[in-house]
Amino acid sequence: MVLGKVRALSVHLDSLNQHNLPVFSGGDLVSGRVVVEVSGDVRVKSLDITARGVAKVRWTESRNAGANTAYTQNYTEELEYLQHRDTLIGEERVVGSLPLSFIGPRIPVTSPLSTCLHDNASPTPSLRRCVCCVARLHHGACCCCVQGPDSMWFVSDEDGPEEGLTVLHAGLHEFAFSFNLPQMALATSFEGKHGSVRYGVKAELHRPWMLPIKAKKEFIVFEHIDINTPLLLAPQAGTKEKTLCCWFCASGPISLSAKIERKGYTPGESIQIFAEVENCSSRVVVPKAALYQTQTFFAKGKGKQIQQLVSNLRGEPLQQGKSQSWEGKLLKIPPVSPSILDCPIIRVEYALVVYVDIPGGLNLSLSLPLVIGTIPLHASATRTSSISSSCSSVGWLGLPERPEAPPSYSDLAISEAHRQDCLQGRDGSDEEEPPSVMAYITEFRYLPPPLYSEVDPYPDTMDVSGDVQRPDMCPSR
Structure with a gap:
C-alpha cells in the first residue's frame, strides 16, 4: 500500500505485565495510544479505533450423497465478547452511508x-x-x-468535506484512548486448529479521496481460574482390572490403581502420580502416564474434537507375576493454555491418563480429569493437600490405616505469649512465591504447534466418507 506522506501508523497498549505482554481480565481498563508519523502536512478526515473480542469456530467436512455425488459441509459459529468503537480525530462517522451534505x-x-x-x-x-x-x-x-x-x-x-478536516504537520502525533472490558466471564485467548478466541484494537486513518490506513494490536485476556478451591483441591483416584483373552485361553488379570493429590494445577507444576500395577498375565507390560489436552468445537449443533498429547512418562517393563508401584512419580506440565470451560462454542479440557501398555491387545487405561488454572497453589493449600494426600494414600494402597488418637487438650501447656510469637513469625515469614503462570503462557505462544488427532464426538452412521475414528487414548510404545 502506498502511504504517501504517512510513514507509519501503530497502536501501543499501556498496561503491560512483567513479561512486556498486554494481559487483561474482565472489567479491566485497557488504555493505550495511536501513533501517527507523517513526513509532511496531511489532511485527515477521521482517526477511528475499534476494539473487538470474538470467539470463532470453522471447519469443513466432505459428505457423499450418492454413488457419484459429493459435497462439502461448512460449519461456522461466532460469539462476540467485546465491541467498542471510538473516534480520536474528526466527527463520528456513519458506517455504510454518506451524509446528505455530500450529495450535490x-x-x-x-x-x-x-x-x-x-x-x-x-x-x-x-x-x-x-x-x-x-x-x-x-x-x-x-x-x-x-x-x-x-x-x-x-x-x-x-459542500465537500474540506471543512471538517484536521491537518497533521510533519512529525510524530499520539492520540490516547481507553475503554473497559465487560464485567463478565470472558473466554481466555486461545488458538486452536478449528477455532480461536482473539482480542484486539484496530486503528483506521481516513483521508479525503484515499484508501484508509489500518493498524492492529492484539492483547491477551485471561479468565482466571483459582485452583485453591475445595473442588480443585480434592484428590482424584481410580481402579481398573482387565483379563486377556477368554474361556480356555484366559490368563490372569492385570490390575491398575492410580491417584493424584488434587485436580487443579498450573503450567510449570509437576503432578505427583501414585500408582500400583499388578501383572498376573503371561505378557510383559509397561505402565505409562500421559497428559492430554482435548479441544472441542461446536457449530450448528455438531461437535468437532481435537486431542493433543501434552506430556508423558514411562515406567519399567513388568514381567509375569510381578507388580510395580509409583510413589509420587513426577510428570511436569509444560506451557499450555488454561482450561476453557465457560465458552459455548469452544472448550479446552485436560486429563491425566495412567495406563498399562499391553502388546498385542487393548491397553488398560484410567483417566483422571484435570483443570489447568491461572492462580497457583497457595502455601497453606499446599500443606493441606499434602497432608490429606499422604493420609489417604495409605488406605488406598491397601496398607493398614491406624491413625493415632489425638492428645488431650489438658496435656498441652502453651502460653499465650508463645502463641502470639508463633503467629507473628508465621505472618512475617518470607515464603518464596511460585513462578508466575504468565512465564509459561508466554513461552507457549511461541512453541511450534503439536501434532493433532481428530475425534468426532457425534459420528454419523457408517459411510465411505472417510470420517476419522476415535483414536486410542494412549500413545504407542
Whole structure:
C-alpha cells in the first residue's frame, strides 16, 4: 500500500505485565495510544479505533450423497465478547452511508464517459467529485459516469468535506484512548486448529479521496481460574482390572490403581502420580502416564474434537507375576493454555491418563480429569493437600490405616505469649512465591504447534466418507 506522506501508523497498549505482554481480565481498563508519523502536512478526515473480542469456530467436512455425488459441509459459529468503537480525530462517522451534505445536484449528461469527471476537465468547474468516488469505489470509470443521467450525482466543492478536516504537520502525533472490558466471564485467548478466541484494537486513518490506513494490536485476556478451591483441591483416584483373552485361553488379570493429590494445577507444576500395577498375565507390560489436552468445537449443533498429547512418562517393563508401584512419580506440565470451560462454542479440557501398555491387545487405561488454572497453589493449600494426600494414600494402597488418637487438650501447656510469637513469625515469614503462570503462557505462544488427532464426538452412521475414528487414548510404545 502506498502511504504517501504517512510513514507509519501503530497502536501501543499501556498496561503491560512483567513479561512486556498486554494481559487483561474482565472489567479491566485497557488504555493505550495511536501513533501517527507523517513526513509532511496531511489532511485527515477521521482517526477511528475499534476494539473487538470474538470467539470463532470453522471447519469443513466432505459428505457423499450418492454413488457419484459429493459435497462439502461448512460449519461456522461466532460469539462476540467485546465491541467498542471510538473516534480520536474528526466527527463520528456513519458506517455504510454518506451524509446528505455530500450529495450535490444531478447534472444531465448526453453520453456516457470513459473516465471519472474529476480525473479530467469537468464541464462545470465547481463539480469535481461523484458519490461513487466519495465511497472510495475506484474503477476505470465510475459507475455513475457510465450508467447515464439518471445516476449522475456529484459533490460540490462548496459542500465537500474540506471543512471538517484536521491537518497533521510533519512529525510524530499520539492520540490516547481507553475503554473497559465487560464485567463478565470472558473466554481466555486461545488458538486452536478449528477455532480461536482473539482480542484486539484496530486503528483506521481516513483521508479525503484515499484508501484508509489500518493498524492492529492484539492483547491477551485471561479468565482466571483459582485452583485453591475445595473442588480443585480434592484428590482424584481410580481402579481398573482387565483379563486377556477368554474361556480356555484366559490368563490372569492385570490390575491398575492410580491417584493424584488434587485436580487443579498450573503450567510449570509437576503432578505427583501414585500408582500400583499388578501383572498376573503371561505378557510383559509397561505402565505409562500421559497428559492430554482435548479441544472441542461446536457449530450448528455438531461437535468437532481435537486431542493433543501434552506430556508423558514411562515406567519399567513388568514381567509375569510381578507388580510395580509409583510413589509420587513426577510428570511436569509444560506451557499450555488454561482450561476453557465457560465458552459455548469452544472448550479446552485436560486429563491425566495412567495406563498399562499391553502388546498385542487393548491397553488398560484410567483417566483422571484435570483443570489447568491461572492462580497457583497457595502455601497453606499446599500443606493441606499434602497432608490429606499422604493420609489417604495409605488406605488406598491397601496398607493398614491406624491413625493415632489425638492428645488431650489438658496435656498441652502453651502460653499465650508463645502463641502470639508463633503467629507473628508465621505472618512475617518470607515464603518464596511460585513462578508466575504468565512465564509459561508466554513461552507457549511461541512453541511450534503439536501434532493433532481428530475425534468426532457425534459420528454419523457408517459411510465411505472417510470420517476419522476415535483414536486410542494412549500413545504407542
